[in-house]
Amino acid sequence: MIKAGIIGATGYAGAEIARLLLAHPQAEVVWYGSRSYIDEKYSSIYGNFFKLVDAKCMDDNMEELADQVDVIFTATPQGLCASLVNEDILNKVKIIDLSADFRLKDVSVYEKWYKIEHKAPSYIEEAVYGLCEINRKDIAKARIVANPGCYTTCSILTAYPLVKEGLIDPDTLIVDALSGVSGAGRGAKVANLYCEVNESAKPYGVANHRHTPEIEEQLGYAAGKEIVINFTPHLAPMNRGILATEYASLIKKDDKLPTYEEVRVAYEKYYKNETFIRLLDKDVYPETRWVEGSNFVDINFKIDERTGRIIMMGAIDNLVKGAAGQAVQNMNILFGLSEDMGLKLVPAFP
């Protein structure tokens, strides 16, 4: 039985890890860390765990935690994981960090977009970007897994095969995405009150959202060169779900656009055998309701011959594949388990 600790267990992502691991046959949570609620019963914060979890919230002492568990999930604000990690800890446990601390390889890019100093730059190099479908071999050997952002998971996977195969011009890539409100976390802010969010939609972080460099870096690896893109997130009035609609110019061969079949083949080359990626049938588009509560990524595309562009679309549950589900998937890889263990979740509808 893998022993897991969660730092930040009372945030939405942390609580989703707790939910997933409760049903995981080979792992259990033994440390529910939450600085804000120390000594309070975890189930008094999240009533869904009443009669299921008896534990009380603990502090975020990573040293002590490292002695008690096999894997630590840090579902905390940027900077915390980097400020706590050290060699002693890494020699004892695996760390799966849900913050952005180890996602970007260039520390100056991190510091520019996140506007904080990185406290453990020496570990950036060894940390592995935990986008399981792309990096599973490296993940298996890692000590620190940088769990990808929610928008980025969806945005990258939706476009990856076409960038990799050179079917689209990556410099024309525009990612227009929307997210449910749980992505904003559980902090008590006026902007996230029910009445402020309900019955409204809005863009935010326009041209400067922090997930931009993460998408650029990863798709840049696929493209084999640096790329810059536009990424615009929007807030939609729903609890969960990310929907990415992405635009790019198709690259013509012999003055002809790639056909539907050629694009389909590219997607299948990479995703055909992926448990968690569902390439939808032709002309069926992703909807967040069909992935809610599950680790699936639903993907499809449409070629617009009039403009020569392709519209790629992807949907995930931001708390599952966009956070906790992928974190558990990474844990499974790290510990040599079947990748879908504890993650055979049927999306719940309605």
Next chain:
Amino acid sequence: MIKAGIIGATGYAGAEIARLLLAHPQAEVVWYGSRSYIDEKYSSIYGNFFKLVDAKCMDDNMEELADQVDVIFTATPQGLCASLVNEDILNKVKIIDLSADFRLKDVSVYEKWYKIEHKAPSYIEEAVYGLCEINRKDIAKARIVANPGCYTTCSILTAYPLVKEGLIDPDTLIVDALSGVSGAGRGAKVANLYCEVNESAKPYGVANHRHTPEIEEQLGYAAGKEIVINFTPHLAPMNRGILATEYASLIKKDDKLPTYEEVRVAYEKYYKNETFIRLLDKDVYPETRWVEGSNFVDINFKIDERTGRIIMMGAIDNLVKGAAGQAVQNMNILFGLSEDMGLKLVPAFP
């Protein structure tokens, strides 16, 4: 492996049975019956099942179905199950009927409240009311289980111990309840369109909702006499969930109201060992979010010394404990399995 057929598999309750049985270790759905969608892929109706269910929708030929399965779930409008059932079928399969056809023992009460003729009154007597926590012994031996209504499951369980123990006057019982919209089914009606329901709440079926006689009959057994109550359902703008707030006058002993502890003891007497019933801590009240996606019933109460009344409150997920979950629980009982098999569902939040 128990083979199950669902008649009405494309309604919300039918689809929830499908979802639950996909994760059930000892049962599988082999017949997705849906008159409206015959020969269409089930996953084209419910995209959440894409890549998980390959089957096409079948008709509702119960005779043929009886040859192929061990248990039939009828998640269909009132009258259908009664019109199809016969001795030949019942000799081959168990039937768990999610409609009201076999819930009321008095056929005239059924015909008065449902305004249709009962087509199989001869089976009413032998059918067992499938409220598992109350009737599990009889259920185990049944051929037909009448799966309780959603409002009724919540309303009865919330008041049952106090009626049974004579702590409240059942003739003063008032059940004020609200439901999410999935309880209204998937029929294409203007009244259930998004814009008609969203941002609004309304009472309906005032003083004549069909779940009234069902609550009265069952609580009448507990009271040991016939009772009449008030039951008012309301529609609330959310997908799932039933919340029942119930009022009754406490019966004084020696001119004193029962204490909190006395009432608590009564609840615990019946529910202490029930897996799916959670008596909440003092002054913590049920909220539908904490049971969503699970088979739990959350219950608590508050004594108002000023008025001498008790306020009892219960919450369930209408599609799980109020329909599909309880149906699977009944299946487990019928087939001698552990009652919680396939039902260890952690409520999903948010």
Next chain:
Amino acid sequence: MIKAGIIGATGYAGAEIARLLLAHPQAEVVWYGSRSYIDEKYSSIYGNFFKLVDAKCMDDNMEELADQVDVIFTATPQGLCASLVNEDILNKVKIIDLSADFRLKDVSVYEKWYKIEHKAPSYIEEAVYGLCEINRKDIAKARIVANPGCYTTCSILTAYPLVKEGLIDPDTLIVDALSGVSGAGRGAKVANLYCEVNESAKPYGVANHRHTPEIEEQLGYAAGKEIVINFTPHLAPMNRGILATEYASLIKKDDKLPTYEEVRVAYEKYYKNETFIRLLDKDVYPETRWVEGSNFVDINFKIDERTGRIIMMGAIDNLVKGAAGQAVQNMNILFGLSEDMGLKLVPAFP
């Protein structure tokens, strides 16, 4: 032109007063008081007022304000108005207080339910309870109008004629109500975050909500005696709206229940000529969507002959008739204007 000041202009009720007065032909807001946002542009807090209101937020100096305006609306937490009011101010301006400070005539009841000391008990006696349809004559002469609570407005008006006419036994009265989330105010609390409220319903303040004594006092006047009732509020996932479902035993005459017509006549006696009260057609029940954005109260009832009870139902927009609309209606009365001036609002749907 009546000059109005709002203390608490950045709360939801305060902002609704601002919205209503913008369209009022004889009044204008000249002071947007908001301690939290002093010197910030009001339209930067509420973007709906962009290009409509140029003013910046002011402090809540009631002395200074009294020199500049004819009427002050205090849309502030309990205790603030009572702590600021004095004879000097009252000699200059009318005060319409949306808090509970002057609603209850018995200061000990106030202090018991609100758990704060009343700072101006000497003004309680002269303050007039601003339920316009009941008290308009006294309101016209008042210096302080205690604007009723949202739940109370709906709860009282729904039952008032039957209590007054002695058709129901007031001691059997149970008020089960639900509210949209704007009633909880704009404070940054975890409990009111979008994801905490969305897709859920819950009771709160069970047997001890502060609107209870207010309902009891006012309906007690109608009954001609002290009464105690049960009042249970619930939170529903929608921005606006209050729905009250009320139960009481009908009083028999000559062993017969009152008829539908007799009850109807009682309602019409009081409400027939009321602009803002709509007695719905038989068997049409109030829904909050039909009053949203307006000052209407929709009311209807159903007699249950089986139990001898009547179910009374009422719906209002909590921010309009339940707060700002009634406040403006009170202002109109205070200044001798037509009561519906600026309030001919057609409910907006959907």
Next chain:
Amino acid sequence: MIKAGIIGATGYAGAEIARLLLAHPQAEVVWYGSRSYIDEKYSSIYGNFFKLVDAKCMDDNMEELADQVDVIFTATPQGLCASLVNEDILNKVKIIDLSADFRLKDVSVYEKWYKIEHKAPSYIEEAVYGLCEINRKDIAKARIVANPGCYTTCSILTAYPLVKEGLIDPDTLIVDALSGVSGAGRGAKVANLYCEVNESAKPYGVANHRHTPEIEEQLGYAAGKEIVINFTPHLAPMNRGILATEYASLIKKDDKLPTYEEVRVAYEKYYKNETFIRLLDKDVYPETRWVEGSNFVDINFKIDERTGRIIMMGAIDNLVKGAAGQAVQNMNILFGLSEDMGLKLVPAFP
């Protein structure tokens, strides 16, 4: 007093016209046409009009209607207006058509995208596209006004000044938009049921939505040449609101991108004096909540120097500026009234 008739008065757009005209000082509705509800009281369909509108629904006999009114609003499916209009009618009344029948000048484009035959192509030429801020001079003289689509109103106005001034390359224009559900109309379809739409977001009409040629035609006039664009609509779980996020490459001059100020000047050149267009302050982006219930269009932009693109954003209430409000604005222009008469609506929040 202008007498108005509405054909399609029981659709959402028709009902919104009814709501707006109730508060219009110089117009009144004398004919509530609704084929589906003939002889039913209008307020029995839309309870918000109870006690405000006494009329019953009429048929859609345009000939007869033309004798009784000054202006006819057709808020009906595509094809109906074109099938009814004739010279006799147009000699008597003005027609404001909310369908697409007269929006596209090229009948073959209409027939290709709408897949129906145009029944009155002879009137296409004289019909005026009723985008008030652009075409008010021509509208004033028209007999038929083609009221623009909801997405198109928002999409065109958001980009118009930059296309007109040559600041962006129109062939790079991508419009990514989302809409509330009222845009889908009041037809009883499973896809628009509460539970199907709630808690989900989806793209639809990808690369083939019918508003595409309308945007292309109008922005093509501004560009002085034919253009093709990408337009992707999405459905979001809210009643009202359209949010358009638009991307285009800025055109460099002397190898430099236009500055914020240069772009701002272009917007102000066209919109500075427009009552209903609000250019937001720098870095404040449109949100649908701030325009809900009003005729406003909120617009802003952000230059992304990294990619050389501009992101333009606009928000409207789809039922007001996107349908009924603009229709009333067109009526005001047609009859020489102040353009904002009856439209000084303060957005309602929350």
